[in-house]
Amino acid sequence: MVKDFQGVGYCPDWKWEFIDGSYAKAHQHSAGAAGQQSQAIGKSRAGNTTKINWADGYGLPVEFEITCGEDNDCSAAPNLIARLPDAKAIVADKGLWQ
Secondary structure: OHHHHHOOOOOOOOOEEEEEEEEEEOOOOOOOOOOOOOOOOEEEOOEEEEEEEEEEEOOEEEEEEEEEOOOOHHHOHHHHHHHOOOOOEEEEOHHHOO
16 A cells, blocks of 8 residues: 555655644454554544554655554654655644644
8 A cells, every 4th residue: 555655656845744643443343353463453432543644745645654543643753754855844733743
């Protein structure tokens, strides 16, 4: 799935980078897959959730990281910022910097 987003073939504006996190509801049967790899599915009041943390240029996704739904946004921000080129400004809501 990551290659689908990265293979779009546009040239982002790296002067500004925007980061935000969005919740995705996970199906009740999504947890419990065989294997040792983490599934990034967390429990919340809404049930099973996953959080997709996006970094965009021109409002389009250029990089993302999937975390558990109960993880806060600031836990994914350092990994996203490290994978992107240097920017003059990084724009995010206050949930990323607490």
